[in-house]
Amino acid sequence: MANEYRWALIVGGTVPLLLAVVGVLGPAIMIAAFLLPVTFLVYAHDVELWEERPALTLAAVYLVVAAGASLVSLVAFRWMGEDAFAGLLFANAGHGALTGSPTGALILFGVALPVASEIVRQVGPVILARLPAFDDMIDGFTFGVASGAAYAAFETVVAFGAVFTVGLHSADAPTTWVVVILNLMIVKPVIYGAATGMAVAAFSGRGEGYDGFTPAYFGTLGLAIAANVAYWLGVRLLAGAPFGQALALLWGAVIAAVLVVRARVVLQAALLEAAVEDAARNARPRWATTDLAYCPECENALLPDALFCIVCGASVRATSIAARRHIREPAAPDSEGER
């Protein structure tokens, strides 16, 4: 299964870069913005996240996030802050650089907007995580990731809306657009998704029910907000420097990498909580193995009733329906070949 998604990301990620190189900016921006949210949506269906009700649940998350992201972004980039943002770019374009950047606009786009957007991203997932059906840590984490990735997509469409007003073809500055699209396609959604996911996971917490607005939640939310502010303030301050776009991409990649490491720790804790809870309830999850089967990731044998591979740590729950069916119902030797 993993190969399916790897190829989807590779092919889906290459297309907008090629489109940017030849100057077809509108489709490039759109595909880059939605690559991770769409992949996550399909993955959520595939692994039966959220109590086997992925379509409705994901639609609810995306609708709330789409409304919030569009509203906040329209206010920031169009209705109130269009001139301020243009002024920042004007300053960066040799009319001030760091020392000459408008302070108010810098605070608006480097601090206020990241803070507001992180708070908006929390709303939908936190509401869902209060429902008894979705009060597990894994639910909170994945709601947060979905919210962050979707917010990044809708914010990108609004903030880059001007690319649709200059005609279909522009062969200028392909390098600039490749760097920008890498940022939009990978760095921004990863930062938003990981930061929001960790915070909502802290809201869900472990144990029965959800933890709610505890000091641990506010602490993690503070970290998420700090990561967002660090990212955008860094982008804004680096934008006027030589090779500023590339430096901003590197800066974002560093923050994304740190968040991903933390998010993986949270994800592991969330998966373990779900597995232990299932074991304690003496329930047999539908994704548990039934007999000798093989890990879809590393192809080592899975123990009976395994929820994790003891070799590579892959969660059986995090594999697709198709892979799980393969675990439970292996192909015949003549079609699969000898192992």
Add this chain to the structure above:
Amino acid sequence: MSEERPQTSSSPPEEEFHLGPGRPLLTILSILAVIGLAGLGFGALLGAEVDVVPFVPERGPDRVTGGGLGALPGAGGTIPSLLADLHQVQTSPPPSTPGSPGEASPIGDPEDQPGGRLERFGPNDEGALVVPDGWAVVARSEDLITLGTGDGVRFGARIVRATPATPATQLVTEAQARIVASSAAAHVRTSDVLPLQAFGSLVTRSTVGYSALRTDAQGVSSVGGNIFAFVRIDGLALVVTAEVTPGAHWTARTEEWLPLWESVVSIFAGAPLPA
């Protein structure tokens, strides 16, 4: 090991939705293709090419150009006296060694000058302009000042050390490479660089028009603007940029930045703009 393979112990779970082997890739790429086509459709529906024509303020017969600062809104009869004061220090004759801080403030209190507020800029306050109502200084650094209206019109002026032999076309070209640099802008369209007739203490001046999509990782801004360069007989140069967002509004909003342009040029040249 094939004989050790497990037998299915139960029927596959009831699956309301499943993509099947090979389907996630196709599903994801299909959805992305639709999204990309939507982007293509937006571009086809909303796209419009903007002709880039440099704005030359005193070129047309219908322009009010009869006297630089005199064209400032609300200037009344008092602006010429301000201009005369400036002439005494800056251009009569033009300073051979401009920029001494001690000789930079002949006008007294910069507050509440007729026609607006006088603001100086440059390493040694060599430049000055009158800021009309509705404009505010949004940023300044050692050699430049940036002003804005808060609703899409911006104006920047920079003092540059050059020589009297430096052609203004060169300064315009250099400024253009920086202001709509390929590292930060795309879809750049520029006019030809136009040399303009010098006046007052200027030895050369020039302009170029541009439109562009200026971008960074956070967003994109459509802009239209003009860059002007002026070289004075003492070797000091002034580079001015007027810019409007969105770029399609450039022509319609010329009158908003023109008073600033006229004041900064008139003061720098030490003479009213030619009719």
